[in-house]
Amino acid sequence: MIFDRALNAAPDKFSVIQLSRFTTWEIGGPTASVVVNTPEELAETVKFLSENSLPWVILGRGSNTLAPTEGWHGVVVFLKGELAEFSFDRSLLFAGGGTHLPSMAGAACSKGLAGLVFAVGIPGTVGGAIFMNAGAYGSSISELVEEVRVLHPCGSIEYLTAEDCGFDYRFSRFQNDHSIVLSVRLRLSDKAENSDILRKEAREILQMRRQKFPLHAPNAGSVFRRPDNGSPPGKLIEDCGLKGYKLGGAMVSTVHANFIENTGGATSSDVMKLIEFIIHRVRKASGITLRREIRKLGELI
Ligand SMILES: Cc1cc2nc3c(=O)[nH]c(=O)nc-3n(C[C@H](O)[C@H](O)[C@H](O)COP(=O)(O)OP(=O)(O)OC[C@H]3O[C@@H](n4cnc5c(N)ncnc54)[C@H](O)[C@@H]3O)c2cc1C
Incomplete structure (x- = not known):
C-alpha cells in the first residue's frame, strides 16, 4: 500500500x-x-x-x-x-484556517456585517478560500483580508498583510509554497446594512446557485479559470457542443458547462482526460487555452 x-x-x-x-x-x-x-x-x-x-x-x-x-x-x-473556529470583535472577524466558509459567511450576515455574503454558497474552508482567493459576483476574500497568520514548514509563524499574500484572480502565494494558513483576520463592514437585508441577499444567492449549478451531482465547482480576455469558460465549452459529453463516469454538466459531474464511479483519470479533451476542443475552436482552476491533490504550481 x-x-x-x-x-x-x-x-x-x-x-x-x-x-x-x-x-x-x-x-x-x-x-x-x-x-x-x-x-x-x-x-x-x-x-x-x-x-x-x-x-x-x-x-x-x-x-x-x-x-x-x-x-x-x-x-x-x-x-x-481551535483551528476551525471563528469569532467576531465588532466588524473584525477572526477565523481558523479549517473554518467552514459558508457557516462563517452566514453568521456574518446574521450579525449585520457586510462583505462576506458572496461566500455563503462556496463550500470550502477559510484556508482553502485564502489559498484560492475564492470569490463570486465580483468580490473575493482577498478584499477583506487584514492579516493572515501562517505556519511555515520549518516551524516558524509569520503574520502577512493582504499585499504579502500576493493575491490575484483565484491565486495567492500559497499556491507556490508549502505554508499553511493557520488563521485570518478579516475586516467586514457594519455600515448601512442590517441583518434582514443581508440574510435575504444570502437566501437569494443560494437560490440562484441551486438553479445555475449542478448541485444534484458530485462536482468541484468551476473547473476552469476565466481566461484573460474575460470569456466565460462555460460559454466557450458550450459553444463546442460539449454539454453532456461523457468520458467514463465524468460528464460535462448539462446545467453549466464549466462543471464536471461525477455521474457515478468516475475516476480521477476520467476527469483529467475529460479536462484535457475540453482544453483541446476549446483551443481548436477559439484559439483560447483554458487553464484549470481545480487542483490535483498535493500539486504546487
Ligand atoms: C458547488 C461548488 C461551488 C463552488 N463555487 C465557488 C465560487 O463561487 N467561487 C470560488 O472561488 N470557488 C468555488 N468553488 C470552489 C471551492 O469551494 C473553493 O475554491 C474553496 O475555497 C476551496 O476550499 P476547500 O477548503 O474545499 O479547499 P480544498 O479543495 O480542500 O483545497 C484546495 C487547496 O487549498 C489548500 N489548502 C486548504 N486549506 C489550506 C490551509 N489552511 N493552508 C494552506 N493551504 C490550504 C489545499 O492544500 C489545496 O491545494 C465551488 C466548489 C463547489 C463544489
Missing part, C-alpha cells in the same frame, strides 16, 4: 481514510491522514512528517480538489478544533 511508510512511522498518529469521502467530487482512494486541533499540534506534526520525509498536504473540504483514485502516497492533514 502506498501509505504504508506513514503508518509504519507512527501507527498511533495516522489513520487510513478514503479520499472519496473527503472531496466534493467523491473521487479518491486511500491515504494516511491526521487531524490536528491546535497550532502547536500542527507544528509538531509537520516537523515529524518533514523529518521522516513523508509528503503531506492540508485538505479543507476538498471542494476544489481532484484526488487520485489509486490513493495518495503521503499524509493528508485536516485542521479542526
Whole structure:
C-alpha cells in the first residue's frame, strides 16, 4: 500500500481514510491522514512528517480538489478544533484556517456585517478560500483580508498583510509554497446594512446557485479559470457542443458547462482526460487555452 511508510512511522498518529469521502467530487482512494486541533499540534506534526520525509498536504473540504483514485502516497492533514473556529470583535472577524466558509459567511450576515455574503454558497474552508482567493459576483476574500497568520514548514509563524499574500484572480502565494494558513483576520463592514437585508441577499444567492449549478451531482465547482480576455469558460465549452459529453463516469454538466459531474464511479483519470479533451476542443475552436482552476491533490504550481 502506498501509505504504508506513514503508518509504519507512527501507527498511533495516522489513520487510513478514503479520499472519496473527503472531496466534493467523491473521487479518491486511500491515504494516511491526521487531524490536528491546535497550532502547536500542527507544528509538531509537520516537523515529524518533514523529518521522516513523508509528503503531506492540508485538505479543507476538498471542494476544489481532484484526488487520485489509486490513493495518495503521503499524509493528508485536516485542521479542526481551535483551528476551525471563528469569532467576531465588532466588524473584525477572526477565523481558523479549517473554518467552514459558508457557516462563517452566514453568521456574518446574521450579525449585520457586510462583505462576506458572496461566500455563503462556496463550500470550502477559510484556508482553502485564502489559498484560492475564492470569490463570486465580483468580490473575493482577498478584499477583506487584514492579516493572515501562517505556519511555515520549518516551524516558524509569520503574520502577512493582504499585499504579502500576493493575491490575484483565484491565486495567492500559497499556491507556490508549502505554508499553511493557520488563521485570518478579516475586516467586514457594519455600515448601512442590517441583518434582514443581508440574510435575504444570502437566501437569494443560494437560490440562484441551486438553479445555475449542478448541485444534484458530485462536482468541484468551476473547473476552469476565466481566461484573460474575460470569456466565460462555460460559454466557450458550450459553444463546442460539449454539454453532456461523457468520458467514463465524468460528464460535462448539462446545467453549466464549466462543471464536471461525477455521474457515478468516475475516476480521477476520467476527469483529467475529460479536462484535457475540453482544453483541446476549446483551443481548436477559439484559439483560447483554458487553464484549470481545480487542483490535483498535493500539486504546487
Ligand atoms: C458547488 C461548488 C461551488 C463552488 N463555487 C465557488 C465560487 O463561487 N467561487 C470560488 O472561488 N470557488 C468555488 N468553488 C470552489 C471551492 O469551494 C473553493 O475554491 C474553496 O475555497 C476551496 O476550499 P476547500 O477548503 O474545499 O479547499 P480544498 O479543495 O480542500 O483545497 C484546495 C487547496 O487549498 C489548500 N489548502 C486548504 N486549506 C489550506 C490551509 N489552511 N493552508 C494552506 N493551504 C490550504 C489545499 O492544500 C489545496 O491545494 C465551488 C466548489 C463547489 C463544489
